[in-house]
Amino acid sequence: MRKKLVAANWKLNGSPEFVDSMMFELAKVKCDTVDCAVFPPFVFIPQVKSALPAGWQLGAQNVSLYEQGAFTGEVAADMVVACGGSLALVGHSERRSLFAETDAEVAKKVAVALKSGMDVVLCVGESLAERNSDETMAVIQRQLEAGFSLVSPEDVSRVCVAYEPVWAIGTGVTATPEQAQEVHHNIRALLRVLQPGAESAVRIIYGGSVKAANVSDLFVMPDIDGALVGGASLDAKEFSAICEAAR
Numbered sequence: 148m149r150k151k152l153v154a155a156n157w158k159l160n161g162s163p164e165f166v167d168s169m170m171f172e173l174a175k176v177k178c179d180t181v182d183c184a185v186f187p188p189f190v191f192i193p194q195v196k197s198a199l200p201a202g203w204q205l206g207a208q209n210v211s212l213y214e215q216g217a218f219t220g221e222v223a224a225d226m227v228v229a230c231g232g233s234l235a236l237v238g239h240s241e242r243r244s245l246f247a248e249t250d251a252e253v254a255k256k257v258a259v260a261l262k263s264g265m266d267v268v269l270c271v272g273e274s275l276a277e278r279n280s281d282e283t284m285a286v287i288q289r290q291l292e293a294g295f296s297l298v299s300p301e302d303v304s305r306v307c308v309a310y311e312p313v314w315a316i317g318t319g320v321t322a323t324p325e326q327a328q329e330v331h332h333n334i335r336a337l338l339r340v341l342q343p344g345a346e347s348a349v350r351i352i353y354g355g356s357v358k359a360a361n362v363s364d365l366f367v368m369p370d371i372d373g374a375l376v377g378g379a380s381l382d383a384k385e386f387s388a389i390c391e392a393a394r
């Protein structure tokens with residue numbers, strides 16, 4: 148049985164005061180039968196680390212594909228680890244679409260994050276136009292093959308896949324549990340081809356307008372192993388309720 152993972156992606160939100168109050172609230176959430184994680188903006192990683200409740204994991208929303216050197220504005224995976232991070236979010240659709248991140252760059256980021264000792268949450272998902280033209284699984288297959296292309300067989304289970312249909316992110320329109328389950332099931336079949344055994348070892352979490360009100364219906368689906376939560380993770384009560392639903 149795969150343990151569920153519920154992760155908060157704060158995106159470009161937060162302040163020192165927000166971190167303080169969120170850590171106070173999240174300390175009330177029990178991370179025992181569920182893994183809980185938070186992805187703050189880079190600059191808040193040390194502050195979050197210093198107040199992180201027991202059992203919580205801390206991650207970065209992105210890492211550089213470079214490890215060191217003259218790359219102004221970049222943050223290396225090793226630096227995140229040195230500040231207490233243990234998870235890297237890679238290939239989020241906002242990175243792919245707004246910052247033109249390519250599949251090849253995503254592949255390098257996955258590799259460099261794993262090399263640094265972090266586990267990875269690899270995001271995949273189709274746009275509305277791609278879904279409407281029946282390209283959902285072709286897009287996801289391309290993203291998955293690229294994302295795992297530099298991962299050695301023994302590291303495959305250190306990667307969690309986040310299925311995030313682009314049309315459901317921040318729109319209030321979540322995929323139905325059946326739509327999400329169908330794609331998660333198909334992702335498992337693709338993982339089996341990539342590496343036999345990966346289909347049962349790799350967690351596949353769902354992201355896209357997840358809220359306390361809709362998450363229980365998603366979590367009962369057999370191939371949904373958790374949630375990557377954006378907007379609702381900025382509300383401590385809402386996010387705590389999502390974690391509780393996963394338990």
Ligand SMILES: O=C[C@H](O)COP(=O)(O)O
Binds near residue numbers: 156354
């Ligand atoms: O990383 C989180 C996802 O992009 C989902 O964001 P959302 O919950 O605001 O739709």
